Every structure is written in C-alpha cells, then in structure tokens.
Amino acid sequence: xxxxxxxxxxxxxxxxxxxxxxxxxxxxxxxxxxxxxxxxxxxxxxxxxxxxxxxxxxxxxxxxxxxxxxxxxxxxxxxxxxxxxxxxxxxxxxxxxxxxxxxxxxxxxxxxxxxxxxxxxxxxxxxxxxxxxxxxxxxxxxxxxxxxxxxxxxxxxxxxxxxxxxxxxxxxxxxxxxxxxxxxxxxxxxxxxxxxxxx
Amino acid sequence: xxxxxxxxxxxxxxxxxxxxxxxxxxxxxxxxxxxxxxxxxxxxxxxxxxxxxxxxxxxxxxxxxxxxxxxxxxxxxxxxxxxxxxxxxxxxxxxxxxxxxxxxxxxxxxxxxxxxxxxxxxxxxxxxxxxxxxxxxxxxxxxxxxxxxxxxxxxxxxxxxxxxxxxxxxxxxxxxxxxxxxxxxxxxxxxxxxxxxxxxxxxxxxxxxxxxxxxxxxxxxxxxxxxxxxxxxxxxxxxxxxxxxxxxxxxxxxxxxxxxxxxxxxxxxxxxxxxxxxxxxxxxxxxxxxxxxxxxxxxxxxxxxxxxxxxxxxxxxxxxxxxxxxxxxxxxxxxxxxxxxxxxxxxxxxxxxxxxxxxxxxxxxxxxxxxxxxxxxxxxxxxxxxxxxxxxxxxxxxxxxxxxxxxxxxxxxxxxxxxxxxxxxxxxxxxxxxxxxxxxxxxxxxxxxxxxxxxxxxxxxxxxxxxxxxxxxxxxxx
Numbered sequence: 001x002x003x004x005x006x007x008x009x010x011x012x013x014x015x016x017x018x019x020x021x022x023x024x025x026x027x028x029x030x031x032x033x034x035x036x037x038x039x040x041x042x043x044x045x046x047x048x049x050x051x052x053x054x055x056x057x058x059x060x061x062x063x064x065x066x067x068x069x070x071x072x073x074x075x076x077x078x079x080x081x082x083x084x085x086x087x088x089x090x091x092x093x094x095x096x097x098x099x100x101x102x103x104x105x106x107x108x109x110x111x112x113x114x115x116x117x118x119x120x121x122x123x124x125x126x127x128x129x130x131x132x133x134x135x136x137x138x139x140x141x142x143x144x145x146x147x148x149x150x151x152x153x154x155x156x157x158x159x160x161x162x163x164x165x166x167x168x169x170x171x172x173x174x175x176x177x178x179x180x181x182x183x184x185x186x187x188x189x190x191x192x193x194x195x196x197x198x199x
Numbered sequence: 200x201x202x203x204x205x206x207x208x209x210x211x212x213x214x215x216x217x218x219x220x221x222x223x224x225x226x227x228x229x230x231x232x233x234x235x236x237x238x239x240x241x242x243x244x245x246x247x248x249x250x251x252x253x254x255x256x257x258x259x260x261x262x263x264x265x266x267x268x269x270x271x272x273x274x275x276x277x278x279x280x281x282x283x284x285x286x287x288x289x290x291x292x293x294x295x296x297x298x299x300x301x302x303x304x305x306x307x308x309x310x311x312x313x314x315x316x317x318x319x320x321x322x323x324x325x326x327x328x329x330x331x332x333x334x335x336x337x338x339x340x341x342x343x344x345x346x347x348x349x350x351x352x353x354x355x356x357x358x359x360x361x362x363x364x365x366x367x368x369x370x371x372x373x374x375x376x377x378x379x380x381x382x383x384x385x386x387x388x389x390x391x392x393x394x395x396x397x398x399x400x401x402x403x404x405x406x407x408x409x410x411x412x413x414x415x416x417x418x419x420x421x422x423x424x425x426x427x428x429x430x431x432x433x434x435x436x437x438x439x440x441x442x443x444x445x446x447x448x449x450x451x452x453x454x455x456x457x458x459x460x461x462x463x464x465x466x467x468x469x470x471x472x473x474x475x476x477x478x479x480x481x482x483x484x485x486x487x488x489x490x491x492x493x494x495x496x497x498x499x500x501x502x503x504x505x506x507x508x509x510x511x512x513x514x515x516x517x518x519x520x521x522x523x524x525x526x527x528x529x530x531x532x533x534x535x536x537x538x539x540x541x542x543x544x545x546x547x548x549x550x551x552x553x554x555x556x557x558x559x560x561x562x563x564x565x566x567x568x569x570x571x572x573x574x575x576x577x578x579x580x581x582x583x584x585x586x587x588x589x590x591x592x593x594x595x596x597x598x599x600x601x602x603x604x605x606x607x608x609x610x611x612x613x614x615x616x617x618x619x620x621x622x623x624x625x626x627x628x629x630x631x632x633x634x635x636x637x638x639x640x641x642x643x644x645x646x647x648x649x650x651x652x653x654x655x656x657x658x659x660x661x662x663x664x665x666x667x668x669x670x671x672x673x674x675x676x677x
Binding site: 057061082084086087088089091093098100102104106107108109110111117118119120130131132133134135136137141142143148149150152154155156157158159 | 303304305306307311314315316337338340341342343344345346348350351352353354356360369370386387388389396398400401402403404405406407408409410
C-alpha cells in the first residue's frame, strides 16, 4: 500500500514521539480517535503528492510562506484546504464535515530565559505544547523550526462533538501534520522571475 | 427623480446628524472600569493595562456599544433575572470580562482558566442588525460555523464569533472598516446572547500563541471611534531602570580619598506625567532627604544629586548625571540610596506611585589611597541586583512603547506584553560605558545598585546580570 517513503517522510515520522519506535516499520500516521472522519482515509503520500493536491492559489500562497509549512496528512483534506500567507505568517483552513480545521503559523517569540512558555505542559511533535479551549474552539499550540503553530478545531456542535470537547483529536491531528517543502518551488520561481520567465 | 434625490439628501443629513448626536452623547458618557475588574463573583481578572494592539479599529461599525459580561449580566445564566435586552446591559461603564470564570485553561488568567476574549454588545439586542467590521487591513484566513478569523500582516489574528450575515470568504483581503458580518448569536445551536465575542490571538512572550487580553485595545479603539483623547492609565509617577554608566553591583566603588567620579543613571518614564528638568530629581532615600556623605560637587543640594536632564515624555528615557565623592579619610566606606522624586508633589516610591522603591538604587563608595588605584578606578567585589518589591506580573509593566527623548510615544502599547526597550539612549554625560539589562531592564522596575565604572570585566558583569535576571524571572514566574 505504501511502497516507498521519501526521506523527508521518514524524518518527519521519527520525530513524532510515540511513533519513534515504530517508524522504521510502521509508517502510519498517528491514529485519530475512532469517531474522527479523518482517520478513515488517512495516508501518508509522498511530499510532492501533498503539495500537488493543493489548489493552485493555495500552493502559491504557501510558496510565499515565510515559515516552514506543515500540511494535513490526509490528501483529501489537503485538496479542500485554503491556504493563505502574509509577510510573517501562513494559515490553513478547511471544512471537514461539521468541523472547521484551522492552522495559524507565525514566527516564534523566543522566551526570554529559554524556558518553555507558561502552560505548555503537554508535548506535541516533541515540543512543549499547550491546549486551549475557548468558546467551544479547541486548539493546540507548539513551536518547532522557529515557528509557532496553532491548530484549531471548531465544531458545528461544539459541546457535543468530541473533536472539540476532548483534546485527543486535536493533538493527534497535530502529530500527523506533514512538513512539506515549498522552498524549492520558491527558489525556482524566483529564478524564473530573475530570468524574465514565467509570472 | 428630483424628489427622490431630495429625500435621499435629507436622509443623509439626518443620518449624519444622528451620528454626530450619538458621538457627542457617547463622548460625554463613555466610562470604563479598570482592566481586570470583573463583575463581583465572576472570577479573577487580569490586571493588565497593556494595549496589545494599538491603533486597532473598533470592531463595530458604529456605537454606542458596550463591553460587559454576558453570563453575569442581566439575563445571563449567572446574572440577575430578566431579559438580555434589559437596559442595564446597554450602558456605561464598560467592564472587563477577559478571564471571567470558565473551566477553560488559560495561563494568562490569574486562575489559570477563564474567558479568553471580550464580549461586546451593540447598541441594542437585535440580532443581524449591527455591522461588524475589520479592525485592520488583512486577510480572512478561516471561517467556521460561528467564527471568522482575520489575520494582519504581522501575523496577529482577530477572531469574530457568533456573527450572522457573514460578508467575506476565506482568502479574501479586507480593508480596515470593511463589513465582515453582523452581531448575532450564532453558536452551533447552543443558546447565547446577541453579542460579538472578540479575540486577539498572537504570540505573547512567555506564553506562546495565546488569546491576548483585548480590553485596553478595545478601549483605545472605541475612544478613537468617539473621537475621545485616550485616557491615561496607571500611576502618575513611575520609572524603570534602563542603563547606567556604572556596572550593576553591590560592589564598592573605590576612589582615591577625597576625589569624585562622574556618571549617570538612566530611567524610562513609565508613568503618566511628563518629567521636566527642575521638577523631577534623584533624591537621597533610606531615609529620604538625608544629607549624603557621597555628595559630589555638582549636586543640586545635599539630598539631590541632580535633576532629570531633559523633558521626558511617558515612554521616553532620561538621565540623572551626577558625581560621587569618596570620603577624605582612607578606608571609609559610604553607602547611599536614591529614589526619584517629583519635587513638592510625590516620591515615585509612594504607595500610589509606580516606583522604584527607596531601597533599590544604592551606591557604595570607599576611599582608598591614591597609590592603590594604579591610575584607574577599582571595583572590588561582586554584583548584586535587588528587584525590590517593584516587579509586577508579566505583561503588566506599562514601560514598553517607542521611546524617544521628547516625542510623545505610545507608552501603553507593548507587542509582547512584557518589558521592551526600544529606547534611544540619550548620549551625553559620563561615557559610553553604560550598562543595561539586555533589552528588558529589570522586570517592572529598577533593581540596580550602582557603583563606579570598571576598567575591565564588563562582559562578566553583563553575563552575571543576565543570569541574575534569569533567576529573578524564574522566581517571579514560579
């Protein structure tokens, strides 16, 4: 089913804490709760495959992202994702049935004394993480690669859907995010621009 | 056609006059309770006067508008019985509801949990009538079942919840003031009152990506909507240590007996009042106004080393330049404490002012034989930093903002809620040997003890100072 894994996929998997022991032989994304629609068809395709699933406008937006890009592991979800970016951020937004999933990414604000930010008592993607819950919106935030990520789930039935009432879903989804390289595209585009090429 | 135009023109004039009338009335009446003061019994608020997003537009297109609790307000689940449309919900003063009791984890709330945005009522309780607008230029980055997220160029995100009539789409760029929806009660079928829940999500130093306090930003934005000059908050007189020409130390400054050493101490004005030469002085303390044996020949008086050297607006920095004198008797050590004083008005260390405390800024001078000096100033021992009782919680120090010498900076804005030093240090007096606490200063106030310039080991002083600063911060956060 998954014949080959790219090197980056393997690297990504090995940094997922509870996947560490399994990564060599079980290249499966962290399993999401049983009621999570995403888990049914979650796959880890090649990195280029994920990128190509994005709509052109979203791909362009992420090409301009000033920050390392994490994408959903589920290709079907990626295909529906709207990505946007600005000089200091990028964001993803997608509807998954009754849920809205949003990822908001900005530059990390370093702690003055090097200690983890307050409230970051959990760990996600091997980093100190904090889960917040506000007006029915469940979010997890952590920092990696000098960027701060905030992944949020909003439910149409915020006090009934366990994706919002429970932290497990958002944390598992965060673990499953895939690092996708857009710099190559960016540099190619820049190169083309410099040579008077496309765009 | 003509009639239609006439009617239209009359309606336009009427609307404009109504808006003016509203503005005048609201201007006269607008009032708010301090940040962190919640409805009694509704939890512990965050006392934080930081304007996390200065120059934000108010999120409702027009006023009047009212910030207060939905849960503890009239008709709320914990409030007095009645209708949410009760007139008591639609009046001033505003009241903060950030950190209001919830079982939702939030490290910026004193209780570790709480409401993480601000609930805003429009002019009345009608749903789908009052326009919500973009608070800044930006991009719509997500739209959920009951939320719209707007992200601005710097990555700050503004969340508008419970709206109806959403007028934007994901990926759309919007201009400040552009309508994004209308105030309503959308909450996925969960009952709630007609209001706008407004979040600011941004990275705050020490907390990561969080829902930052919104209250003061909304107050400033509303005052701007009303055309009201911003209301200053905080103590009239407050100072935070910035830098000095001496190393941080409880070190004894060794000077040849009977000689003087000139230097300076620089502070940032973190109060409301502007400092002016001849009004704000460095004064001896412990006890106050004592005649100092370390008095240099350039002191204003026996208890006043110097006046501030320039006009210092809130947020800007200024220096006290003065000399320290060693006793004429070899071996005698002199100790002196200093505080800031607005002459004939108040000491900065008074209970109602913002410090520093009387026992924070200290100097020790020892008279030595000239021969022992090797032609230079000698500093004998280690560093001591005393944070005193002057350190507020993170995010509460109003000493950020753009500092310049006389300009009027926005002393209340702080991007990260902590202590920033964007200051432009005055360049006069003493030397370029000044020491400062990184870009932070001590948290919330001067914690320095002063000694004289050292000829070497400056890096070690800085490192030691930073290490102690780290320890202090750990202690404070712990």
